[in-house]
Amino acid sequence: MKAPAALAVLLLSAVCAAAQEAAVPAGPEAAAAGLLAADLACREGRDRPWPGYALLDSPVLLYRRQPPLAVLAGSTAAPAGFLPFVPEGYSSAVYVSTAPLAGLDSVFYPSYDLGGLEVFAVPYDGDGEEEAVRTAVHERFHAYQGSLGRGDAFADMPYAPPPGYEDLTPENMALAAVEQACLARALLDGAADAAAVKDFIAVRALRRAKAGPEWAPVEDELERDEGTADYATARVLDAAYGSGGGMLQLASDLLRPGDGDALEEMTHGRLYMTGEAMSRLLDRRLPGWKRRAASGESLFSLLKKAAPAGRAELDRRAAAAMKAYSYPGLLEEAGSGLSDYLAGSARAFRDFAAYTGPRLLLRVADAADAAVSFSSVKTYRLGERTELFVDNPVYEFSSPGARLLVKDATLRVFRGEDGFALYDVILSSAPRLTAGGAERVPAAAPEELSDVKVEAPGLWFSAPRASVRAGDGAVAVDVP
Numbered sequence: 001m002k003a004p005a006a007l008a009v010l011l012l013s014a015v016c017a018a019a020q021e022a023a024v025p026a027g028p029e030a031a032a033a034g035l036l037a038a039d040l041a042c043r044e045g046r047d048r049p050w051p052g053y054a055l056l057d058s059p060v061l062l063y064r065r066q067p068p069l070a071v072l073a074g075s076t077a078a079p080a081g082f083l084p085f086v087p088e089g090y091s092s093a094v095y096v097s098t099a100p101l102a103g104l105d106s107v108f109y110p111s112y113d114l115g116g117l118e119v120f121a122v123p124y125d126g127d128g129e130e131e132a133v134r135t136a137v138h139e140r141f142h143a144y145q146g147s148l149g150r151g152d153a154f155a156d157m158p159y160a161p162p163p164g165y166e167d168l169t170p171e172n173m174a175l176a177a178v179e180q181a182c183l184a185r186a187l188l189d190g191a192a193d194a195a196a197v198k199d200f201i202a203v204r205a206l207r208r209a210k211a212g213p214e215w216a217p218v219e220d221e222l223e224r225d226e227g228t229a230d231y232a233t234a235r236v237l238d239a240a241y242g243s244g245g246g247m248l249q250l251a252s253d254l255l256r257p258g259d260g261d262a263l264e265e266m267t268h269g270r271l272y273m274t275g276e277a278m279s280r281l282l283d284r285r286l287p288g289w290k291r292r293a294a295s296g297e298s299l300f301s302l303l304k305k306a307a308p309a310g311r312a313e314l315d316r317r318a319a320a321a322m323k324a325y326s327y328p329g330l331l332e333e334a335g336s337g338l339s340d341y342l343a344g345s346a347r348a349f350r351d352f353a354a355y356t357g358p359r360l361l362l363r364v365a366d367a368a369d370a371a372v373s374f375s376s377v378k379t380y381r382l383g384e385r386t387e388l389f390v391d392n393p394v395y396e397f398s399s400p401g402a403r404l405l406v407k408d409a410t411l412r413v414f415r416g417e418d419g420f421a422l423y424d425v426i427l428s429s430a431p432r433l434t435a436g437g438a439e440r441v442p443a444a445a446p447e448e449l450s451d452v453k454v455e456a457p458g459l460w461f462s463a464p465r466a467s468v469r470a471g472d473g474a475v476a477v478d479v480p
Contacts, residue, residue: 031062031071032087032094034133034240039073041239049235050228050290053144055137059119061112062132063104070097072119079115105405105460106396107373108135110143130241138233145225148294160217162267164384165342167214170335174327175207176266177334181325183277184251197281197307202317204300218267219274220298227275228293234276250276261379262341278303345380348388352412358427360454361476362404362461368419370399387413397423402463402479409458431456431475433468442470452477 039056042049056074063070072082072095082095104112104123112121120140124132179200186196208216234246254273258265278299282289285306292302309317364370374395380388388410389395395406406425414422433440435449446469454461454475467478 028069028071028085028094028096029087030127030129031064031069031132032073032085032096033090034129035060035062035071035073035094035136036087036090036092037240038133038137038236041236049239050141050144050232053141053232055140055236058140058143059114059117060136060140061114061119061121062129062136063101063121063123064129065104065123065125068098068100070099070101071095072097072114075117075119077117079117081115105407106394107375108139110139110371130237133240134233134237137236138229141229141232142225145229145294160214160221161384162218163212163214163263165263165381167212168263168266168338169211170331170338172207172211172215173262173266173334173338174330175203175210175322176270177330178321178325178327179203179207180254180270180274182321183274183281184254186281187247187251187254187277191284193281193284194307197285197303198309198313199317199321201300201304201307201309202314203321205314206318219271220300222268222271223275223278223299224293224296225275226272227277227299228279228290230272230276231279247280250280258337260341261381262338263381264379275299282306345382345388348378348380348390349382352388352410352426355426357473358430358456359474360423360425360427360431360456360459360461361474362402362423362425362479363477364397364399364402364421364423364479366401366419367397367399367415367421370397370421372397385415385417389413397421402466403461405460407458425459427456427459429456431459433475435468440468442468442475444470446478 035056039054042054059072059075061070061072070082071085072079073092075095078084078095079097081099082097084093085096086093101114103109104121106123108123109121111118114121120136120143122132122135122139182196182200182203186193186200189196234250238246250273254277258270260269279289279293282299282302286302289299289302289306293299372395374389378390380390382388389406389412390410391408395404395411397404404423409425409427411423411425413424416422431454433442434451434453434455436451440449446467448465449468450465452461452463452466452468454477461477463477463479465480467480469476
Protein backbone atom coordinates (compact mmCIF):
# COMPACT_ATOMS: atom_id res chain seq x y z
CA MET A 1 0.00 0.00 0.00
CA LYS A 2 1.40 3.40 -0.95
CA ALA A 3 1.08 6.31 1.52
CA PRO A 4 -1.08 9.25 0.40
CA ALA A 5 1.17 12.25 -0.28
CA ALA A 6 0.00 14.47 2.61
CA LEU A 7 0.29 11.64 5.11
CA ALA A 8 3.73 10.68 3.82
CA VAL A 9 4.98 14.27 4.24
CA LEU A 10 3.61 14.43 7.79
CA LEU A 11 5.25 11.11 8.65
CA LEU A 12 8.61 12.11 7.16
CA SER A 13 8.65 15.39 9.07
CA ALA A 14 7.85 13.66 12.34
CA VAL A 15 10.49 10.97 11.84
CA CYS A 16 13.17 13.55 11.01
CA ALA A 17 12.27 15.63 14.06
CA ALA A 18 12.53 12.61 16.37
CA ALA A 19 15.68 11.02 14.95
CA GLN A 20 18.50 10.65 17.47
CA GLU A 21 22.01 9.24 17.31
CA ALA A 22 22.73 6.61 19.97
CA ALA A 23 26.25 5.61 20.92
CA VAL A 24 26.64 1.85 21.20
CA PRO A 25 29.35 0.74 23.65
CA ALA A 26 31.69 -2.12 22.79
CA GLY A 27 32.23 -5.48 24.45
CA PRO A 28 29.73 -6.73 27.04
CA GLU A 29 28.55 -3.21 27.94
CA ALA A 30 25.96 -2.97 25.16
CA ALA A 31 24.22 -6.26 25.95
CA ALA A 32 24.45 -5.76 29.72
CA ALA A 33 23.20 -2.19 29.66
CA GLY A 34 20.43 -3.09 27.22
CA LEU A 35 19.07 -5.87 29.44
CA LEU A 36 19.25 -3.80 32.64
CA ALA A 37 17.75 -0.71 31.01
CA ALA A 38 14.89 -2.75 29.55
CA ASP A 39 14.16 -4.29 32.93
CA LEU A 40 14.15 -0.89 34.62
CA ALA A 41 11.79 0.42 31.93
CA CYS A 42 9.40 -2.41 32.82
CA ARG A 43 9.43 -1.65 36.54
CA GLU A 44 9.83 2.11 37.05
CA GLY A 45 7.47 5.04 36.75
CA ARG A 46 3.73 5.46 37.05
CA ASP A 47 3.17 4.79 33.37
CA ARG A 48 4.89 1.43 33.10
CA PRO A 49 4.53 -0.36 29.73
CA TRP A 50 2.51 -3.20 31.29
CA PRO A 51 2.00 -3.43 35.07
CA GLY A 52 3.01 -6.87 36.32
CA TYR A 53 5.51 -7.59 33.57
CA ALA A 54 9.27 -7.33 34.08
CA LEU A 55 11.93 -8.69 31.74
CA LEU A 56 14.25 -10.10 34.40
CA ASP A 57 11.74 -11.85 36.63
CA SER A 58 13.68 -14.91 35.42
CA PRO A 59 17.19 -15.16 33.91
CA VAL A 60 17.83 -13.96 30.34
CA LEU A 61 20.95 -14.79 28.35
CA LEU A 62 22.18 -12.86 25.32
CA TYR A 63 24.81 -14.77 23.33
CA ARG A 64 26.95 -13.29 20.57
CA ARG A 65 28.15 -16.13 18.37
CA GLN A 66 31.37 -14.61 16.97
CA PRO A 67 33.49 -13.74 18.78
CA PRO A 68 31.75 -15.65 21.60
CA LEU A 69 30.25 -13.46 24.32
CA ALA A 70 27.53 -14.50 26.78
CA VAL A 71 25.79 -11.97 29.04
CA LEU A 72 23.44 -13.34 31.71
CA ALA A 73 21.07 -11.05 33.62
CA GLY A 74 18.38 -11.77 36.21
CA SER A 75 20.32 -14.56 37.92
CA THR A 76 21.27 -14.53 41.60
CA ALA A 77 24.37 -16.65 41.05
CA ALA A 78 27.09 -17.01 38.43
CA PRO A 79 27.15 -20.26 36.45
CA ALA A 80 30.49 -21.99 36.03
CA GLY A 81 32.81 -19.98 33.80
CA PHE A 82 30.89 -16.69 34.21
CA LEU A 83 32.29 -13.61 35.96
CA PRO A 84 30.33 -10.69 37.47
CA PHE A 85 30.26 -7.45 35.52
CA VAL A 86 28.63 -4.11 36.42
CA PRO A 87 28.07 -1.85 33.39
CA GLU A 88 28.76 1.85 33.80
CA GLY A 89 25.78 3.73 35.24
CA TYR A 90 24.21 0.67 36.86
CA SER A 91 24.43 -0.85 40.33
CA SER A 92 23.21 -4.31 39.34
CA ALA A 93 25.63 -6.99 38.17
CA VAL A 94 25.30 -9.29 35.21
CA TYR A 95 27.48 -12.32 34.51
CA VAL A 96 29.76 -12.56 31.49
CA SER A 97 31.61 -15.35 29.71
CA THR A 98 33.63 -15.52 26.49
CA ALA A 99 33.47 -19.32 26.23
CA PRO A 100 31.52 -20.78 23.26
CA LEU A 101 28.08 -22.19 24.11
CA ALA A 102 26.62 -25.14 22.21
CA GLY A 103 23.21 -25.42 20.59
CA LEU A 104 22.39 -21.72 20.16
CA ASP A 105 21.75 -21.48 16.43
CA SER A 106 18.13 -20.39 16.11
CA VAL A 107 16.22 -17.19 16.93
CA PHE A 108 15.57 -17.79 20.65
CA TYR A 109 15.28 -20.56 23.24
CA PRO A 110 12.64 -20.34 26.01
CA SER A 111 14.37 -22.95 28.21
CA TYR A 112 18.09 -23.22 27.52
CA ASP A 113 20.09 -25.31 29.98
CA LEU A 114 23.06 -23.21 31.09
CA GLY A 115 24.97 -25.57 33.36
CA GLY A 116 21.81 -26.60 35.22
CA LEU A 117 20.28 -23.12 35.21
CA GLU A 118 17.22 -22.71 32.97
CA VAL A 119 17.45 -19.41 31.09
CA PHE A 120 15.71 -17.64 28.23
CA ALA A 121 18.43 -17.41 25.56
CA VAL A 122 18.70 -15.15 22.51
CA PRO A 123 21.68 -15.65 20.17
CA TYR A 124 22.75 -12.78 17.92
CA ASP A 125 25.50 -11.82 15.48
CA GLY A 126 27.84 -8.84 15.34
CA ASP A 127 26.54 -5.70 17.02
CA GLY A 128 22.90 -6.83 17.13
CA GLU A 129 22.44 -6.41 20.88
CA GLU A 130 19.42 -4.12 20.62
CA GLU A 131 17.55 -6.53 18.34
CA ALA A 132 18.39 -9.38 20.75
CA VAL A 133 17.00 -7.34 23.65
CA ARG A 134 13.88 -6.66 21.56
CA THR A 135 13.40 -10.40 20.98
CA ALA A 136 13.86 -11.11 24.68
CA VAL A 137 11.35 -8.45 25.77
CA HIS A 138 8.72 -9.63 23.26
CA GLU A 139 9.03 -13.36 23.93
CA ARG A 140 9.30 -12.95 27.69
CA PHE A 141 6.06 -10.95 27.52
CA HIS A 142 4.40 -14.03 26.05
CA ALA A 143 5.70 -16.00 29.03
CA TYR A 144 4.09 -13.37 31.27
CA GLN A 145 0.81 -13.79 29.38
CA GLY A 146 0.99 -17.53 30.05
CA SER A 147 1.76 -16.94 33.72
CA LEU A 148 -1.68 -15.40 34.19
CA GLY A 149 -3.09 -18.93 34.32
CA ARG A 150 -4.92 -18.84 31.01
CA GLY A 151 -2.64 -20.99 28.89
CA ASP A 152 -0.45 -19.40 26.25
CA ALA A 153 -2.68 -16.39 25.63
CA PHE A 154 -4.59 -13.76 27.55
CA ALA A 155 -7.97 -15.42 27.07
CA ASP A 156 -8.86 -19.01 27.91
CA MET A 157 -9.61 -20.04 24.34
CA PRO A 158 -7.73 -21.74 21.49
CA TYR A 159 -6.87 -19.74 18.41
CA ALA A 160 -9.56 -19.87 15.77
CA PRO A 161 -8.65 -21.71 12.56
CA PRO A 162 -7.36 -19.15 10.03
CA PRO A 163 -9.19 -18.51 6.77
CA GLY A 164 -7.79 -20.10 3.60
CA TYR A 165 -6.93 -18.69 0.21
CA GLU A 166 -10.48 -19.34 -0.91
CA ASP A 167 -11.55 -16.71 1.64
CA LEU A 168 -8.97 -14.11 0.58
CA THR A 169 -10.09 -11.49 -1.93
CA PRO A 170 -8.53 -8.31 -3.37
CA GLU A 171 -11.41 -6.37 -1.78
CA ASN A 172 -10.49 -7.68 1.66
CA MET A 173 -6.82 -6.81 1.13
CA ALA A 174 -7.56 -3.32 -0.23
CA LEU A 175 -9.86 -2.46 2.67
CA ALA A 176 -7.19 -3.74 5.08
CA ALA A 177 -4.77 -1.27 3.48
CA VAL A 178 -7.26 1.56 4.08
CA GLU A 179 -7.60 0.39 7.69
CA GLN A 180 -3.86 0.65 8.16
CA ALA A 181 -3.74 4.12 6.63
CA CYS A 182 -6.44 5.26 9.08
CA LEU A 183 -4.46 3.81 11.99
CA ALA A 184 -1.26 5.50 10.84
CA ARG A 185 -3.09 8.81 10.62
CA ALA A 186 -4.56 8.34 14.11
CA LEU A 187 -1.10 7.67 15.55
CA LEU A 188 0.33 10.80 13.95
CA ASP A 189 -2.62 13.03 14.92
CA GLY A 190 -1.91 12.64 18.63
CA ALA A 191 -4.63 14.01 20.89
CA ALA A 192 -6.61 15.08 17.80
CA ASP A 193 -7.01 11.47 16.67
CA ALA A 194 -10.78 11.15 17.12
CA ALA A 195 -11.71 11.39 13.43
CA ALA A 196 -9.02 8.94 12.26
CA VAL A 197 -9.93 6.45 15.01
CA LYS A 198 -13.58 6.48 13.93
CA ASP A 199 -12.50 6.17 10.29
CA PHE A 200 -10.55 3.02 11.18
CA ILE A 201 -13.51 1.57 13.08
CA ALA A 202 -15.80 2.32 10.13
CA VAL A 203 -13.53 0.72 7.52
CA ARG A 204 -12.91 -2.37 9.63
CA ALA A 205 -16.63 -2.83 10.26
CA LEU A 206 -17.26 -2.59 6.52
CA ARG A 207 -14.45 -5.01 5.66
CA ARG A 208 -15.59 -7.60 8.17
CA ALA A 209 -19.16 -7.38 6.93
CA LYS A 210 -17.98 -8.05 3.38
CA ALA A 211 -15.24 -10.63 4.17
CA GLY A 212 -17.29 -13.03 6.28
CA PRO A 213 -17.38 -14.16 9.93
CA GLU A 214 -14.20 -16.28 9.84
CA TRP A 215 -11.89 -13.25 9.86
CA ALA A 216 -12.85 -11.51 13.13
CA PRO A 217 -11.81 -14.27 15.59
CA VAL A 218 -8.35 -14.66 14.05
CA GLU A 219 -7.75 -10.93 13.97
CA ASP A 220 -9.04 -10.32 17.49
CA GLU A 221 -6.90 -13.08 19.01
CA LEU A 222 -3.64 -12.20 17.25
CA GLU A 223 -4.07 -8.48 17.91
CA ARG A 224 -4.77 -9.10 21.57
CA ASP A 225 -1.80 -11.44 22.09
CA GLU A 226 0.88 -10.48 19.55
CA GLY A 227 -0.21 -6.86 19.19
CA THR A 228 0.05 -6.21 22.92
CA ALA A 229 3.41 -8.00 23.00
CA ASP A 230 4.71 -5.69 20.25
CA TYR A 231 3.19 -2.72 22.09
CA ALA A 232 4.89 -3.60 25.38
CA THR A 233 8.16 -4.28 23.57
CA ALA A 234 8.11 -0.96 21.74
CA ARG A 235 7.31 0.93 24.95
CA VAL A 236 10.16 -0.81 26.79
CA LEU A 237 12.66 -0.24 23.98
CA ASP A 238 11.65 3.41 23.62
CA ALA A 239 12.40 3.94 27.31
CA ALA A 240 15.52 1.75 27.46
CA TYR A 241 17.26 3.18 24.40
CA GLY A 242 15.82 6.68 24.51
CA SER A 243 14.84 6.72 20.85
CA GLY A 244 11.25 7.84 21.33
CA GLY A 245 10.54 6.80 17.76
CA GLY A 246 8.49 3.65 18.28
CA MET A 247 5.14 5.21 17.37
CA LEU A 248 6.58 6.92 14.31
CA GLN A 249 8.16 3.70 13.12
CA LEU A 250 4.85 1.92 13.61
CA ALA A 251 3.03 4.49 11.49
CA SER A 252 5.65 4.02 8.78
CA ASP A 253 5.30 0.23 8.92
CA LEU A 254 1.51 0.46 8.62
CA LEU A 255 1.94 2.37 5.35
CA ARG A 256 4.48 -0.07 3.88
CA PRO A 257 3.28 -2.64 1.31
CA GLY A 258 3.07 -6.23 2.55
CA ASP A 259 5.58 -8.71 1.15
CA GLY A 260 5.49 -12.47 0.86
CA ASP A 261 2.58 -14.77 1.61
CA ALA A 262 -0.60 -12.71 1.14
CA LEU A 263 -2.68 -14.93 3.42
CA GLU A 264 0.01 -15.01 6.10
CA GLU A 265 0.18 -11.22 5.97
CA MET A 266 -3.60 -10.88 6.36
CA THR A 267 -4.02 -13.47 9.11
CA HIS A 268 -0.77 -12.92 10.99
CA GLY A 269 1.86 -10.37 9.97
CA ARG A 270 -0.20 -7.20 9.79
CA LEU A 271 -2.07 -8.01 12.99
CA TYR A 272 1.06 -7.40 15.06
CA MET A 273 1.02 -3.81 13.76
CA THR A 274 -2.72 -3.19 14.02
CA GLY A 275 -2.73 -4.64 17.54
CA GLU A 276 0.14 -2.42 18.63
CA ALA A 277 -1.49 0.61 17.02
CA MET A 278 -4.81 0.02 18.78
CA SER A 279 -2.95 -0.48 22.06
CA ARG A 280 -1.30 2.92 21.70
CA LEU A 281 -4.62 4.55 20.82
CA LEU A 282 -6.28 2.92 23.83
CA ASP A 283 -3.56 4.42 26.03
CA ARG A 284 -4.99 7.82 25.07
CA ARG A 285 -8.66 6.92 25.23
CA LEU A 286 -9.55 4.16 27.70
CA PRO A 287 -8.05 3.93 31.20
CA GLY A 288 -7.86 0.36 32.47
CA TRP A 289 -7.90 -1.19 29.00
CA LYS A 290 -4.95 -3.49 29.74
CA ARG A 291 -6.79 -5.32 32.49
CA ARG A 292 -9.78 -5.81 30.20
CA ALA A 293 -7.59 -7.03 27.33
CA ALA A 294 -5.89 -9.48 29.69
CA SER A 295 -9.35 -10.84 30.54
CA GLY A 296 -10.04 -11.60 26.88
CA GLU A 297 -11.72 -8.51 25.43
CA SER A 298 -10.53 -7.74 21.92
CA LEU A 299 -8.70 -4.50 21.27
CA PHE A 300 -11.15 -3.64 18.51
CA SER A 301 -14.15 -3.99 20.83
CA LEU A 302 -12.39 -1.81 23.42
CA LEU A 303 -11.58 0.83 20.82
CA LYS A 304 -15.20 0.90 19.66
CA LYS A 305 -16.26 1.56 23.26
CA ALA A 306 -13.67 4.32 23.53
CA ALA A 307 -14.86 6.01 20.31
CA PRO A 308 -18.55 5.22 19.85
CA ALA A 309 -20.29 6.07 16.58
CA GLY A 310 -23.67 5.25 15.06
CA ARG A 311 -24.23 3.19 11.92
CA ALA A 312 -24.99 6.19 9.68
CA GLU A 313 -21.80 7.95 10.79
CA LEU A 314 -19.71 4.79 10.25
CA ASP A 315 -21.09 4.29 6.74
CA ARG A 316 -20.33 7.89 5.89
CA ARG A 317 -16.82 7.68 7.31
CA ALA A 318 -16.00 4.42 5.51
CA ALA A 319 -16.99 5.89 2.15
CA ALA A 320 -14.95 9.04 2.79
CA ALA A 321 -11.87 7.09 3.89
CA MET A 322 -11.99 4.83 0.82
CA LYS A 323 -12.08 7.94 -1.37
CA ALA A 324 -9.32 9.71 0.56
CA TYR A 325 -6.95 6.74 0.34
CA SER A 326 -7.60 5.90 -3.35
CA TYR A 327 -9.41 2.62 -2.80
CA PRO A 328 -9.78 1.76 -6.54
CA GLY A 329 -6.00 1.85 -6.95
CA LEU A 330 -5.47 -0.23 -3.84
CA LEU A 331 -8.01 -2.77 -5.12
CA GLU A 332 -6.17 -3.11 -8.44
CA GLU A 333 -2.82 -3.39 -6.66
CA ALA A 334 -4.15 -6.06 -4.29
CA GLY A 335 -5.58 -8.12 -7.15
CA SER A 336 -2.33 -8.00 -9.07
CA GLY A 337 -0.26 -8.83 -6.00
CA LEU A 338 -2.47 -11.76 -5.03
CA SER A 339 -2.34 -13.18 -8.57
CA ASP A 340 1.45 -12.83 -8.70
CA TYR A 341 1.84 -14.51 -5.33
CA LEU A 342 -0.38 -17.46 -6.20
CA ALA A 343 1.46 -17.93 -9.51
CA GLY A 344 4.79 -17.82 -7.65
CA SER A 345 3.53 -20.33 -5.12
CA ALA A 346 2.47 -22.79 -7.83
CA ARG A 347 5.83 -22.38 -9.57
CA ALA A 348 7.78 -22.92 -6.31
CA PHE A 349 5.92 -26.15 -5.50
CA ARG A 350 6.43 -27.41 -9.07
CA ASP A 351 10.16 -26.67 -8.91
CA PHE A 352 10.43 -28.39 -5.56
CA ALA A 353 8.67 -31.51 -6.86
CA ALA A 354 10.93 -31.60 -9.92
CA TYR A 355 14.16 -31.58 -7.89
CA THR A 356 16.07 -34.89 -8.19
CA GLY A 357 19.29 -34.18 -6.24
CA PRO A 358 20.27 -35.13 -2.68
CA ARG A 359 17.81 -34.48 0.11
CA LEU A 360 16.84 -35.43 3.64
CA LEU A 361 13.39 -36.93 4.23
CA LEU A 362 12.59 -36.79 7.94
CA ARG A 363 9.46 -38.22 9.51
CA VAL A 364 8.78 -37.47 13.18
CA ALA A 365 6.01 -39.55 14.73
CA ASP A 366 5.03 -36.99 17.39
CA ALA A 367 5.76 -33.35 16.60
CA ALA A 368 2.63 -31.86 18.13
CA ASP A 369 4.42 -30.29 21.11
CA ALA A 370 7.79 -29.67 19.47
CA ALA A 371 9.47 -26.26 19.53
CA VAL A 372 9.71 -24.66 16.10
CA SER A 373 11.33 -21.37 15.11
CA PHE A 374 12.14 -19.97 11.71
CA SER A 375 13.00 -16.84 9.79
CA SER A 376 12.10 -17.25 6.14
CA VAL A 377 12.77 -15.18 3.03
CA LYS A 378 9.70 -16.60 1.32
CA THR A 379 7.04 -18.99 2.58
CA TYR A 380 4.38 -20.65 0.43
CA ARG A 381 1.46 -22.71 1.70
CA LEU A 382 -0.55 -25.50 0.15
CA GLY A 383 -3.76 -26.08 2.09
CA GLU A 384 -3.67 -25.93 5.87
CA ARG A 385 -0.85 -28.41 6.51
CA THR A 386 1.94 -27.92 3.96
CA GLU A 387 4.51 -25.11 3.98
CA LEU A 388 7.40 -24.51 1.60
CA PHE A 389 10.25 -22.39 2.98
CA VAL A 390 12.34 -21.05 0.10
CA ASP A 391 15.96 -19.97 0.70
CA ASN A 392 15.22 -20.20 4.39
CA PRO A 393 17.85 -18.46 6.58
CA VAL A 394 16.99 -20.51 9.68
CA TYR A 395 14.49 -23.24 10.47
CA GLU A 396 14.78 -25.19 13.70
CA PHE A 397 12.68 -28.06 15.02
CA SER A 398 13.40 -29.64 18.38
CA SER A 399 11.67 -32.23 20.53
CA PRO A 400 12.87 -34.80 23.07
CA GLY A 401 13.29 -37.28 20.19
CA ALA A 402 14.98 -35.15 17.52
CA ARG A 403 16.55 -31.85 16.54
CA LEU A 404 16.71 -30.43 13.02
CA LEU A 405 18.45 -27.19 12.04
CA VAL A 406 18.32 -25.93 8.45
CA LYS A 407 20.12 -22.80 7.25
CA ASP A 408 19.97 -21.20 3.80
CA ALA A 409 18.22 -24.17 2.24
CA THR A 410 14.76 -24.93 0.89
CA LEU A 411 12.50 -27.28 2.82
CA ARG A 412 8.91 -28.45 2.74
CA VAL A 413 7.04 -29.22 5.96
CA PHE A 414 3.85 -31.26 6.23
CA ARG A 415 1.99 -31.61 9.53
CA GLY A 416 -0.48 -34.45 9.87
CA GLU A 417 -3.68 -34.49 11.89
CA ASP A 418 -2.38 -37.05 14.39
CA GLY A 419 0.72 -35.04 15.32
CA PHE A 420 3.30 -36.50 12.94
CA ALA A 421 5.35 -34.24 10.68
CA LEU A 422 7.34 -34.69 7.47
CA TYR A 423 10.40 -32.55 6.68
CA ASP A 424 11.77 -32.65 3.14
CA VAL A 425 15.06 -30.70 2.79
CA ILE A 426 16.88 -29.99 -0.50
CA LEU A 427 20.65 -30.40 -0.07
CA SER A 428 23.58 -29.14 -2.13
CA SER A 429 25.56 -32.37 -1.60
CA ALA A 430 25.03 -35.86 -0.23
CA PRO A 431 24.64 -35.85 3.57
CA ARG A 432 27.02 -37.53 6.01
CA LEU A 433 25.42 -40.11 8.32
CA THR A 434 26.90 -41.20 11.63
CA ALA A 435 25.55 -43.54 14.30
CA GLY A 436 27.25 -43.94 17.66
CA GLY A 437 30.05 -41.69 16.40
CA ALA A 438 30.88 -43.97 13.46
CA GLU A 439 30.24 -43.00 9.85
CA ARG A 440 27.63 -45.12 8.09
CA VAL A 441 26.46 -45.61 4.55
CA PRO A 442 22.67 -45.84 4.61
CA ALA A 443 21.30 -49.10 3.23
CA ALA A 444 18.24 -49.58 1.07
CA ALA A 445 16.52 -51.49 3.86
CA PRO A 446 15.61 -49.57 7.05
CA GLU A 447 18.14 -49.89 9.91
CA GLU A 448 17.42 -49.11 13.56
CA LEU A 449 20.31 -46.91 14.75
CA SER A 450 21.26 -45.09 17.93
CA ASP A 451 22.89 -41.67 18.42
CA VAL A 452 22.02 -40.69 14.85
CA LYS A 453 23.46 -37.59 13.18
CA VAL A 454 22.96 -36.37 9.62
CA GLU A 455 24.99 -33.41 8.38
CA ALA A 456 25.37 -31.53 5.10
CA PRO A 457 26.05 -27.90 4.14
CA GLY A 458 23.24 -25.97 5.85
CA LEU A 459 21.80 -29.07 7.60
CA TRP A 460 22.26 -30.53 11.07
CA PHE A 461 20.07 -33.35 12.42
CA SER A 462 20.39 -35.51 15.52
CA ALA A 463 18.24 -38.05 17.35
CA PRO A 464 18.89 -40.58 20.14
CA ARG A 465 17.46 -43.30 17.90
CA ALA A 466 15.90 -43.51 14.48
CA SER A 467 15.26 -45.78 11.53
CA VAL A 468 17.41 -44.84 8.53
CA ARG A 469 17.40 -45.95 4.90
CA ALA A 470 18.51 -44.68 1.47
CA GLY A 471 16.40 -44.37 -1.64
CA ASP A 472 16.03 -42.21 -4.76
CA GLY A 473 19.01 -40.03 -3.82
CA ALA A 474 17.60 -39.25 -0.39
CA VAL A 475 18.45 -40.24 3.16
CA ALA A 476 15.15 -41.11 4.84
CA VAL A 477 15.00 -40.89 8.63
CA ASP A 478 12.05 -42.05 10.71
CA VAL A 479 11.95 -40.89 14.35
CA PRO A 480 9.55 -42.89 16.53
